[in-house]
Amino acid sequence: MSLSKDFEAFLTDQLGFWRSDFCGHPEGHPHFEPAHHMTQKPKDGKEHRALIESVLAHAEKTDAMLGYIEGEFIPLDEDIPERPYDPSIQPPFKIHRTTLPAGSFREDEIHITLSRDESDPGMIQSLIDMGLFAAYLPKPHGVAVVFTVQGTRKQIEELWEPLCNYLHKAGGAKNCSIKEERITHWWLSQPDVSLPPVIDHIEWSLC
Numbered sequence: 001m002s003l004s005k006d007f008e009a010f011l012t013d014q015l016g017f018w019r020s021d022f023c024g025h026p027e028g029h030p031h032f033e034p035a036h037h038m039t040q041k042p043k044d045g046k047e048h049r050a051l052i053e054s055v056l057a058h059a060e061k062t063d064a065m066l067g068y069i070e071g072e073f074i075p076l077d078e079d080i081p082e083r084p085y086d087p088s089i090q091p092p093f094k095i096h097r098t099t100l101p102a103g104s105f106r107e108d109e110i111h112i113t114l115s116r117d118e119s120d121p122g123m124i125q126s127l128i129d130m131g132l133f134a135a136y137l138p139k140p141h142g143v144a145v146v147f148t149v150q151g152t153r154k155q156i157e158e159l160w161e162p163l164c165n166y167l168h169k170a171g172g173a174k175n176c177s178i179k180e181e182r183i184t185h186w187w188l189s190q191p192d193v194s195l196p197p198v199i200d201h202i203e204w205s206l207c
Helices: 005-017 045-061 121-129 153-171
Strands: 070-082 094-099 108-117 134-137 140-149 176-188 200-205
Touching: 005 045, 005 094, 045 070, 045 176, 070 153, 094 153, 108 121, 108 153, 121 134, 121 140, 140 153, 153 200
Parallel strands: 140 200
Antiparallel strands: 070 176, 094 200, 108 140, 108 176, 134 140
16 A cells, blocks of 8 residues: 655645554454554545545545545444453454455454453453454553454444454453444546455354
8 A cells, every 4th residue: 555745745734644653463363454544534524535535536536545445434433441351351352354355445443452461361352362453552541452343334233342342241342442443435547456355244142
């Protein structure tokens, strides 16, 4: 993935974007964080549409970047209270991943954000074992781990409640929140752009 200096200047100077780049990932596990992560948070739907239309129009007219652009909104956002980690709580599922066909894009995703250094390593490992992929992101309170699972709206809807319940019951997560981020717009610089994997199927625990 690449981003031209002119396009980055357009995003930051004219549209108010800022860099929120990732800073690594858990060693020894697959990782899919983008090299350039530009962010803007419009205040409402009207501003969101105008913003993404400006970004896409500029990207389509120039060789501004190699990669993908997404617009999304957050229908669900929940903070998870801190409690001690209970390893006896069984994870509710395991996600098996696949790649998207060329020229297509995910519909929906869940992000779980928690403190890398203050959360229980058992919870962090459990989320990795469940099939979510992870990346580190600098935050005001320290480095966070952002866990992600992507798929269709139906798949994400199926996972939301069991995943929330697991986080509440198992504990071990510090400064934790879970969000659904639903795609509204997407753009690929070319059909075969490398994208993060999506859900192939969900293996539910027998409990």
